[in-house]
Structure formats: C-alpha cells, structure tokens
Amino acid sequence: MSVKAEITSCVEQPRIACAIGGIYTALAIDRVLPILHAGPGCQGQAGATLAGANGGQNADTYLESVIPSTNFSESDVVFGAAERLSHVVEESLKYYDADMFIVSDGCVSQIVGDDIEEVVRTFEGREKPVLHASLPGFKGNNLFGHSEILKAIVEQYLTKSDHVNEKQVNVWGIVPFYDTFWVATLEKLEALLTELGFEPNIIYGHGKGLKAVDKIPSAGFNLLISPWVDLDIVKLLEEKFDTPYFHYPNIPIGPTQTADFVRKLVKYANLDEVGAERIIKREEDRYYYYLNHSIKFIFTCRVTPREFYINSSASQALALTKYLINDLGMTPRKIFISEGVPEELQEEVRSYFNDVQHERPEDLEVIFTNDGGLCDTYVKSEDTTFRKTAVFGTTWDELTAKNLKLPFVPVSAPAGDLMVGVKTYFAWEGAINLAADLYNDAANKGLGTVS
Amino acid sequence: MAIDLTLKESATREQRLGSITGYDGKLSDLTKQGCAGCLLNKGRRFQTVSSCSHTHTINQLSGLTGALVVDHGPIGCSGGQIFFTLNRNRLNPPPGVPPLEHSKIISTNLDESDTIFGAVEKLRQTVLAAYERHHPKEIFIVSSCVSAIIGDDIFSVAQELNEELDIPVIAAAGEGLRSKIWATGFDSYSHAVSKARFSPPTGERNPIINYSGFGPVGRQYVEPFFTRLGLQLNLLVGGSTQEDFHRATTAIASWGQCSSQSNYILSVLEQEYGVRYLQSHLPYGGIGFERFMRDLGKLIGKEDIVEEIIAEEKEKYKDQIDAIKARLKGKRAFIALGSGFAYEYSRLLWELGVEVQHAIGYHFDPVLDQNNLESEIAAATDVKELKLDFDTSINDGQEMETYLLVKEYNPDFLVSRGHEASAWSMLQGIPSLDTEIGFVIMGYRGLVEFGTTIVEVLDSKNFVEKLGARYVSPFTEAYEGLSPFSFYDEEAAI
Secondary structure: OOOHHHHOOOEEOOOOOEHHHHHHHHHOEOOEEEEEEOOOOHHHHHHHHHHHOEOOOOOOOOOHHHOEEOOOOHHHHHHOOHHHHHHHHHHHHHHEOOOEEEEEEOHHHHHHOOOHHHHHHOOOOOOOOEEEEEOOOOOOEHHHHHHHHHHHHHHHOOOOOOOOEEEEEEEEOOOOOOOOOHHHHHHHHHHHHHHHOOEEEOOOEOOOOHHHHHHHHHEEEEEEEOOOOOHHHHHHHHHHHOOOEEEEOOOOEHHHHHHHHHHHHHHHOOOOHHHHHHHHHHHHHHHHHHHHHOHHHHHOOEOOOOEEEEEEOHHHHHHHHHHHHHOOOOEEEEEEEOOOOOHHHHHHHHHHOOOOOOOOHHHOEEEEOOOOHHHHHHHHHOOOOOOOEEEEEOHHHHHHHHHHOOOEEEOOOOOEOOOOOOOOOOHHHHHHHHHHHHHHHHHHOOOOEOO | OOOOOOOOOOOOHHHHHOOEOOEEEEHHHHHHHHHHOOOOOOEEOOOEOOOOHHHHHHHHHHOOOOEEEEEEOOHHHHOOHHHHHHHHOOOOOOOOOOOOOOOEEEEOOOOHHHHHHOOHHHHHHHHHHHHHHHOOOEEEEEEOHHHHHOOOOHHHHHHHHHHHOOOOEEEEOOOHHHOOOOOHHHHHHHHHHHHHHOOOOOOOOOOEEEEEOOOOOOHHHHHHHHHHOOOEEEEEOOOOOHHHHHHHOOOOEEEEOOHHHHHHHHHHHHHHHOOEEOOOOOOEHHHHHHHHHHHHHHHHOOHHHHHHHHHHHHHHHHHHHHHHHHHHOOOEEEEEEOHHHHHHHHHHHHHOOOEEEEEEEOOEOOOOOOOOOOOOOHHHHHHHHHOOOOEEEEOOOOHHHHHHHHHHHOOOEEEEOOOOHHHHHHHOOOOEEEOOOHHHHEHHHHHHHHHHHHHHHHHOOHHHHHHHHOOOOOEOHHHHOOOOOOOEEOOOOO
16 A cells, blocks of 8 residues: 555654643643643644543633643744743732642743743742743644653642651552543542552542642652653652652453453552452442343444544553453454654564463554544555454544444543543443443444344 | 735734734623724633634645645644544445545644754655655645744745646645634635636636535535525535535635635635635524625525515525524523624524623624625624624633633523534533534524524433532632623733
C-alpha cells in the first residue's frame, strides 16, 4: 500500500494536543489557574482534543473562557510582551480566587524571546504561589506539557516533608482530561486502594486541590499506573524526596489484569494478602455474574467481534490489548500508539505487550507514531469481508468504522463530543461497561445477527 | 475598499473595514459612527483566551468536498478541527451520496529545529505525502503563527507544487496573530477559495441564487420559496464541491449566513462576476424575511410572487407567533453572539415582544467589502427603518466582561452560541439558550422555531435554578465589584 507517512513526520487526525494542552493538568487540580502568554486561539485548539471533543468535558473551577491570556498579537512579535504579561499576572492575582497560578507560554512568545521565568520571579513572596512552565507546541505534545506542569509543581513549589506516612500512596500515570475516563477511573481506583488498606492521595478531580498536592512529599510510595507517562515524575520525586515508586504498566481492565495488579501491589506494600484475595474473589464473581446475565445477548444468533485494531494512547492500548486477549478471547490485528512515545522508551513500552496470554506475543504488531491517520489508512485498505473486526480508538476512527460497519468503541482522546459521565473501563466493573459497549455497537451495526 | 485577488493574502478586517473588538454604548451610536467612518476601537489591559483566525481559515477550507488542507504549523494548531468535522459528519448524507469522510487536514508538525532552520522542505514533503495518501482535488496550504514568524514562504511552495502536481495548490494566510478578529479567518478562506475555485463564467447568467454559510442545515425549509421564484439555490458551504463554486459565478444574486462568514466571498462574486450581494436585509424572522424577499423580488421582477409567499407564510404561522408573544410578554433578554447574529437576534426578540437589555457582538464591521455604497450593513438598516436601539458592547469572547454585564442586567434569559456565555449564565442560575443560525431561523417559520425554544427554556427552570443555587464564584470580591468595562485601556494596543 502507498502510505508515505512513514517517511515523513507529518500528522493527520491528531490524537494529542500540543504542549499547551498541559494546562489541562493544572485545570484538573482544584483552584489552580493557568495564565497564558500565548495566542488567543491556542487554548481552544488543545481544549477540543483534550476536553470538549473528548467526552464532552470542560474545566471545573475555571471554565476555560476565563483563563487569562496575553493574546499575543502582531505588534507583540516586534516589541515583545513581557510587560503586558506581568500586568495580566498582577490582575489575575487580584481577581481570581485561586490557590496557585501557573504562567505558561506558547510558541510565539517563546520564539520572540519573552522570558516568563523572569516575569514570574517578580511575583515571588506573594500570598499565593506563582509558578512557571514553558509549553511551546513546537517542543512537544500535551504529554510533554503535562510533565512540564507537574515538574513545575514539584520543583518550584513542593518541599521535603519531615515525616512519611507509610500507608499514603500518591497516584500517577493517569493524565487528566487526556484520559477520557480519568474522573471516574480515579474515583474507583481510590475506592479500591482504600479497601486494600492504603491511604490514596490523588491530586486531580473534585475536592482535591492543593491540600492533596501538599501531601505528595510525605507518601510511603508513588504508584505509577501507566507504561511511560509520569515515569519522569516518580523518578523526580524519588530523587527529591526519597520516595520509592511501584510501577504497574497500565490501568487494569477486566479480571485477569486487575487480580494481577492487586496481588503485585499488595505484595509490594506488605499489606493483607488474604483480604485482597477476598476482594478479588468477590469482584470476579460479580464480573462473571454480569456476563452470564447477558450471555444470550452476546452469543445467541450473533457473531461477536473476534479481532481488533487499536489506535489510542499507550496506556489504553496496553490495557485493552491485555483485556481483549486475556478475558474476551480476541485476536489483535494492529496496535497503533499515536501519542508520540519518546523513542528511547518505545522498546520498554513494546515489551509490556508481551505480557499477554497469547501463543506468540512477539507477533503483536505495535506501531508507534504521531500520525493518527496512519491507522485509518490501514483499516480502510484491509479486507474485512470474512473477519469480525472491531476498532478501538478515537472519534476520528469512528466514521471509518461506521462506513465499514465495524464495531467501534471510543477509548482515547478525542473520544467524541458525547458526555462521558461516570463511565470508566477500570477494573472489574469497568470491563463490564467495555464489553457492553463493544457488543452493543456490534448489534447496532447489524453485524452480529446470524440471518 | 475593493478586494484584490491578485494579492497573496486578504488584508485584515481591521485594515480593510475598520472593524473593532471594543465598544460600549448604544446600537444607534455604534452604527452612526460606523457609517461615518469615525468608529474607534478600545483595547483591554486584561484579557482572557479567545479564538483565532487560523481556526476558521482551516475549518472553512477543510469542509469543502475534495479539498485537503496542509497546516504548516506545530501539531496543536489544527487539533481543534475535530469539533467541526464531527459536527459536519453528524448530518446524514442524502441517498446516493458517497459516505461521509472526516476533513482531511495534515499538519507539518513543526518542531524546535524547524523554528531555527525553517521547514520549507518539510512542507513540500508533507504536501506530497498528503497528495499520495488522499489524492484530493485541491490542496490548500495554511500558514500558522510559527511558520509566519520563521519566515517560511508558503506562497512560493504552493506555486511550485501547483505546477508539479496536477491539481490546484493554493496558499492561505492563516496565522492567528495577524488579526484580533477571528472572522479574518473567513476572509483568508474566501480569498484562497476564490482563487482556487472561481473562474469567469462562459455563456449566460443562470437563474441561481447563492448562499454562503457554514452548512446546509435547514435547506429544506427555504428552498421551496426560491423554486417558486424560478431560482435554484446554490450552496457555498461545508460539503460544497468545485462545481458548486463554478456555478456560483453565473448566478443572479447571493446572500450569506452573516456578514462575518459571508461578506468577503460574496463581495468577490459581486465585484468580479456581477453577482448581486444582498446584505442590507438578512432574511431572519418575519420582518427580515419580508424585507429580504422584497429586495429579491424587485431585483428579479417578481414582486407579485414575493407578496404571495409573504402573505402565506405570515398567515401560516400567525397563531403560533401570537401564542409565543403572549407567553414572552414582559421578558427581558441578553444577547452574546457573533457580530452578524447579535443584531439579527435582537430584531427577532423585538419582533416577539421581548425587551433586549444588552447585545454583545464578538466584533463589529462598520462597513462591508462590497462596493455598493448605498447598501448599508444590516444592523444600520434596523436602526433606521425600525428605530431599534438598545445598549450594546463589543468584545471578542471576553467572558470576564460578559459575566459582569450579565450580572448587572440580570436578564430573564440569555441568547448565545459557543464561547461559553451561556454556560456561565446557566451556572449562575440564568436560563440560556444556544441558538441556531442560517436557514433554520429564516422567515416566520424561523421565528416560531426560535420562539418555541425560548418558551421551552422558560417553561421549567428547575435545573438552572438548582444549579444556580450551588454557584460558587471563582473570582474575588474585588472582581465581582468591578464595573463591566473596567479593563478598557486607551493605551492598550489590543
């Protein structure tokens, strides 16, 4: 096939925003306000991919439209606008009831050489912390931006704690907004960790805010729950506060992974293994109760999807691959990871895909790319006449799946401008939601019915 | 000022039309100053995020059937397009039409080294890869802030590739920092698409009326009027083909969804091909419809049929409109909309007997591009012909300013669209509605559609009142106590 994208770096159908999308990590922390030194439209571009067209989300404390911005213009290119920025920060401190301000610049202000660090330095010692994080889009995507925001908080705000709470575990690796299901996933993860005997500390979402941020240095350990995102952050926390980290490569979906996650985590932390087994047994029973409850719908007079394409974030791709293979008994076709995983980490991320109950895990085709359109091009060119193929991806993929009548489940940004509500595919209950979404779409496409 | 298609790019709205993004006063004063050419802009010393012309240049170009857009910028600059392509694809295609496809937009993905060394070659390679992947009928190359600042000449690349490839390759100036007015993006689109798709008509003028707008939604409601007048309706909207644009040059007349979106392209058709641009009276609501249809009837010499249509439509919806008016008696409304629709909806509300307390336009064009000096902008004709007047202000989606204004006026309801004014109003317990635009609100039918929505919104306020009761302001008391226009600053450039 003639897909030239491999030899260029161009990007179609982006599944990521540019670095400025990092402000959504700030917005996910209650009462933290980003201040932009960027063009008037920069936030809107990132917001579509990460929020609006990603599960119908918007920022909570500060609805995006009131984010202060210098709205860089042509004359600023000539004269610079550091002074205007300073004024905007001053006014923001006066008018926003916020606990923290993070000043971020975009491409143009960076190219013309405005120094936001210098501007921010003049606000040292104010009642509320004012931090800085550079987010020019030409330097990286929203995951780079996310990392810059977290690094700013760790390096410019946090200080070492004089005590350690062994039970406290900080949760990392779930990128707010970008992970479509972050709110409900974190809620459910928090409940599970609490039941296992931990004191989870999560900085994003409802009612958390700076009091959670302030607790970061006193954790017994950091839980990293992603293939690579936030690995830099837990390493930084280890270096700065001597906090060790436990790395599980993905959000667990379904009984096989979730049991594995719980067992490894409890063992690592020396917690009650018997109690954990009780929880696993209870939840597995419940999971299979629900599947039994619809076993006729899934299989009777129907052909269910058996193969799958994934075009998503690394975290979702890994979690889904494991669940679809291990628990739903499906076979992977191609797995596209379209979030610009740094080259030096790709091999490690690839290796996590070997941990599946599959005869030849090394045959799994995992493709790292920035070009979201690549998967689309493959799917369109594949002959699926005799195959029962499903697509897991973003709303970009939805239309192709619709045209080809392939079952489709949105799992990654931009997942579509539909309200995500309390949906998550996390753990046992989440997997029931996922199975339902998959089999429902197969039925709606008229695919499943045996005539 | 005449449009010059031989130029690489369209001048900005500020330069061409004297358009503004800061004003507070009366509508009568705004239009009077505008017509007299003495309207001054007001800058702000504090601003919040807004939108940019780049977004709209790409959105409009990529919506065209057969077109592919190469965005010469960092990866994020075209990310927001997912919203527009999603919306377009919610419409089901008519029978026999090929399946829908997402807009084809490919980013050159500029990185840090490109900002130092330039990326003209990368642009070339991207265009070639894009061509290989999709085989489009035409390619538009759009500049971004970054490619403009580093000095990459997209126009030369387009010219070279135009010769190399067997399809038109046209460049459009899309850098957001050129203009404070995002509607400048519509002009960049118009300028580029005019070059790509218009050519001098051969043969006679056809009985066609063009419509320029975002999309075809509601076409079925209005097409029969034009059929009765012996006119074919030709759409220049998302989904339109090269043939639709070629046909447009042979038309008798054009009108547009709003001056923001349609002014430039329809002025080109008038200036270059003699297609009359009807813009002083837009056909929204009953009054607008009557005036627009009479203008059209006069132009084509079919005043009698026009009067028949008007009488029928008026009669058909009379009872429903009376019922809506009875329900809305004594209500007061606040408007926050794009400049075209702000002053259309104020007339629709006036027609329904609702008091307009204040209307915000996201920018204001004192004049339009067309050369016909007798033809005034729609807002000015309402002031003159209907004596419409009320408080108005101009802000480019500055929700902090809108927030204080809404609080000050405390309306019964708010009418808006996009840009979060309605979300903020709902959070504070004020019912609000995001409106339809285009064909859907045309004529008496449109008035009923709009009026019914308001009645429904006001019918039960349970949700909005309970939401409002829980509202916690994210602003300080110092902010809540400010007067709405506190951020105006004569010194501020923008």
